[in-house]
Amino acid sequence: MDTEANFGSTNWKLGSVCIFVLCWWLMETGTLVPSQLFTSSLALSFLGYYLYDVIDGGTGRRCSGRTRLADLKSVLIFLSFTYGLSPLLKTLTETISTDTIYAMTTFMLLGHLLFFDYGANAAIVSSGLSLNMALFASVCLASRLAGPLHTFTLITFACELFALWPLLQKKLKKQSTGCHGMLTVLFAVVVVTALAMVAPACAALAIVLLFLLSFLIPLWLVKLQLYKDNIHGPWDEAEIKDDLSGVLH
Amino acid sequence: MPHSICMVSDFFHPNAGGVESHVYQLSQCLVERGHRVVVVTHAYGDRAGIRYLTNGLRVYYLPLRPMYNQATAPTLFHSLALLRCVFIREHVTVVHAHSAFSSLAHDALFHAASFGLASIFTDHSLFGFADVSSVLTNALLRASLGGATRAICVSHTGRENTALRAAMPPGRISVIPNAVDATRFTPGPPTGNPDSTCHDRAHLPRSVDRRCAGVTVVIISRLVYRKGVDLLAGVLAQLAATRSDLNFVIGGEGPKRIVLEELREQHCLHDRVTLLGALDHRQVRDVLVGGDIFLNTSLTEAFCMAIVEAASCGLQVVSTHVGGVPEVLPPDLLTLCKPTVRDLCAGVIAAADRLLAGKAPDRATTHARVRDFYDWRDVASRTEKVSNDDSSQNDN
Numbered sequence: 001m002d003t004e005a006n007f008g009s010t011n012w013k014l015g016s017v018c019i020f021v022l023c024w025w026l027m028e029t030g031t032l033v034p035s036q037l038f039t040s041s042l043a044l045s046f047l048g049y050y051l052y053d054v055i056d057g058g059t060g061r062r063c064s065g066r067t068r069l070a071d072l073k074s075v076l077i078f079l080s081f082t083y084g085l086s087p088l089l090k091t092l093t094e095t096i097s098t099d100t101i102y103a104m105t106t107f108m109l110l111g112h113l114l115f116f117d118y119g120a121n122a123a124i125v126s127s128g129l130s131l132n133m134a135l136f137a138s139v140c141l142a143s144r145l146a147g148p149l150h151t152f153t154l155i156t157f158a159c160e161l162f163a164l165w166p167l168l169q170k171k172l173k174k175q176s177t178g179c180h181g182m183l184t185v186l187f188a189v190v191v192v193t194a195l196a197m198v199a200p201a202c203a204a205l206a207i208v209l210l211f212l213l214s215f216l217i218p219l220w221l222v223k224l225q226l227y228k229d230n231i232h233g234p235w236d237e238a239e240i241k242d243d244l245s246g247v248l249h
Numbered sequence: 250m251p252h253s254i255c256m257v258s259d260f261f262h263p264n265a266g267g268v269e270s271h272v273y274q275l276s277q278c279l280v281e282r283g284h285r286v287v288v289v290t291h292a293y294g295d296r297a298g299i300r301y302l303t304n305g306l307r308v309y310y311l312p313l314r315p316m317y318n319q320a321t322a323p324t325l326f327h328s329l330a331l332l333r334c335v336f337i338r339e340h341v342t343v344v345h346a347h348s349a350f351s352s353l354a355h356d357a358l359f360h361a362a363s364f365g366l367a368s369i370f371t372d373h374s375l376f377g378f379a380d381v382s383s384v385l386t387n388a389l390l391r392a393s394l395g396g397a398t399r400a401i402c403v404s405h406t407g408r409e410n411t412a413l414r415a416a417m418p419p420g421r422i423s424v425i426p427n428a429v430d431a432t433r434f435t436p437g438p439p440t441g442n443p444d445s446t447c448h449d450r451a452h453l454p455r456s457v458d459r460r461c462a463g464v465t466v467v468i469i470s471r472l473v474y475r476k477g478v479d480l481l482a483g484v485l486a487q488l489a490a491t492r493s494d495l496n497f498v499i500g501g502e503g504p505k506r507i508v509l510e511e512l513r514e515q516h517c518l519h520d521r522v523t524l525l526g527a528l529d530h531r532q533v534r535d536v537l538v539g540g541d542i543f544l545n546t547s548l549t550e551a552f553c554m555a556i557v558e559a560a561s562c563g564l565q566v567v568s569t570h571v572g573g574v575p576e577v578l579p580p581d582l583l584t585l586c587k588p589t590v591r592d593l594c595a596g597v598i599a600a601a602d603r604l605l606a607g608k609a610p611d612r613a614t615t616h617a618r619v620r621d622f623y624d625w626r627d628v629a630s631r632t633e634k635v636s637n638d639d640s641s642q643n644d645n
Contacts, residue, residue: 235375235410237475237549238571238588244479247486247512 009118010213011184012169015191016161017109018206022194023157024141027150034153041157048160048168055175079156086152093143101140108137112162134162184214252636253285255341257332259320259351261290261308265530267554268348268373271427273302278629280304287339289332291321291353309335313353323352323389325359332360343636344368346397349376349386355393362396367639369632370394371401372411375551375572387414399639401425401632403552404573410551425631426576429557431620436563436612439535463494464601467540467564469533469555470547472503477546477569479505482512483590484546488597489518495601500536502527537562541609542600548588550574556583561619563612565604567596578622582615 026032115130138158142151173180196203260268276286292310300308311331316322344361346354361368377383394415400422402408412419470476513522543559545568552573556566570585586592603609
């Protein structure tokens with residue numbers, strides 16, 4: 001059933017958003033040094049990249065025909081452009097008040113959570129919009145940090161977290177749901193622990209939200225199916241059962 | 250006992266359509282029977298205030314802005330002051346609201362109950378129960394019809410549907426079908442309306458000798474999904490391939506026109522399929538009499554007026570078996586088919602063969618029969634009975 005198949009999808013997203021904001025907060029307070037974040041995120045990305053190929057035994061790469069060299073080129077172009085533009089991005093929001101920045105970030109991240117493609121087939125889903133909102137939020141927050149290097153690091157981290165991480169996660173889910181389930185739980189634990197070190201109240205809230213999203217709300221959805229009612233009769237719109245693809249484009 | 254009836258609907262002249270002509274014709278016939286009738290609708294562009302139509306029919310174009318799909322916003326209270334004004338001024342005794350899509354009608358029903366006036370709701374459409382728009386409209390309908398004393402539906406299927414949707418006791422719902430103005434839809438050669446310009450007449454099909462030109466199938470409908478345009482495309486493709494003596498004339502406009510245009514291009518049917526575009530109601534008769542068979546491929550229909558108009562012009566009718574369509578005409582005048590391409594093609598071919606063999610019913614006889622079946626005066630007298638029952642119940 002859909003609820004089972006999509007178990008934990010929302011958890012990953014919520015966790016990602018929490019991790020992102022946490023990293024920003026740590027950099028803001030000076031606890032986390034940009035070089036530390038950069039090296040660790042790059043290392044994790046490489047690990048993820050390696051796993052991406054290993055998980056399905058190389059079939060994905062063979063099918064898409066994309067060489068490792070092309071990937072390396074994209075990474076280098078991206079990193080150099082971001083590094084080059086980071087002073088510009090740093091001063092982008094100087095004239096905007098901090099409160100506006102925080103409000104924008106909150107709004108954008110909520111939008112990111114709302115529009116993300118969790119696997120449901122609905123009109124509201126737009127993975128492009130969701131990614132754009134997340135990156136915009138990261139630019140907003142990154143511009144408030146101490147220097148261009150901080151900005152560069154945070155934006156790279158955001159790209160890895162919001163653009164690359166979901167790809168790996170989706171692939172993992174397709175390959176082995178058991179592994180995916182375990183990782184979801186592990187990820188949730190990591191997020192909560194990280195939050196607890198900084199703000200215990202946030203950690204408590206995170207636990208509640210994660211529990212709600214993974215268990216309570218899907219359970220409620222399943223229970224409400226009993227109340228679903230539909231009366232069929234001659235008034236129903238006729239369904240066209242013919243295959244008209246030969247006639248219509 | 251003469252009533253003072255207030256017809257309320259968002260849909261009225263200058264808009265053209267089924268509901269609009271229903272309200273107008275019913276009002277005129279009720280005026281003929283001696284009742285006092287006013288019509289209340291929302292302003293159409295510059296047309297705001299009070300206008301007068303034939304026989305002194307007063308129409309109140311209330312200064313309310315239409316929000317979506319020609320209907321005003323369902324805020325319930327923005328029309329209260331104006332409606333109260335009209336009800337008091339006209340000494341209204343019966344409020345007759347039309348169409349579930351019209352928010353002004355819902356408002357009027359609601360307010361009529363609070364003013365202690367008898368209220369009747371006429372439902373022109375069928376709704377499902379499962380999708381979001383149906384769920385919301387049904388909830389709205391339950392609220393408005395809580396106060397309505399009677400309801401009228403245009404077919405028995407519609408009655409069943411309304412009873413279930415609005416949770417209304419079926420004993421309070423009457424079935425009074427629409428009618429057709431048989432004097433305007435007569436068989437015979439196209440007259441060419443003196444009001445229409447040369448340009449209008451030029452694109453109507455020529456009145457050639459039908460025996461030489463083969464069989465003409467006429468389709469007149471809005472080109473939208475629920476009118477089965479996709480099915481129509483399939484039927485056209487198959488019929489054009491299998492029968493070379495069939496020609497098609499399609500009148501009407503809509504977002505699905507592109508489907509038919511593409512079909513015409515793909516199969517090179519430019520000489521056999523004519524797309525006339527949007528038709529004025531005055532031109533419909535001329536288009537109909539230029540044809541031999543009327544095809545209706547709707548996926549859902551409470552009561553298909555187009556079918557009655559076509560039968561009144563003497564055409565054979567082939568239609569999908571949906572909604573209230575089976576109740577409209579007897580089986581010898583109407584060929585019902587399942588909503589599949591194969592069945593519809595078979596129906597059209599059977600009708601064409603009947604015509605070519607000379608076994609098709611005579612046009613004048615068909616017209617006479619339809620004229621007897623459907624008459625606006627009959628509809629008005631039945632509506633009057635409902636109003637009488639309604640107000641007597643109200644008094645008690």
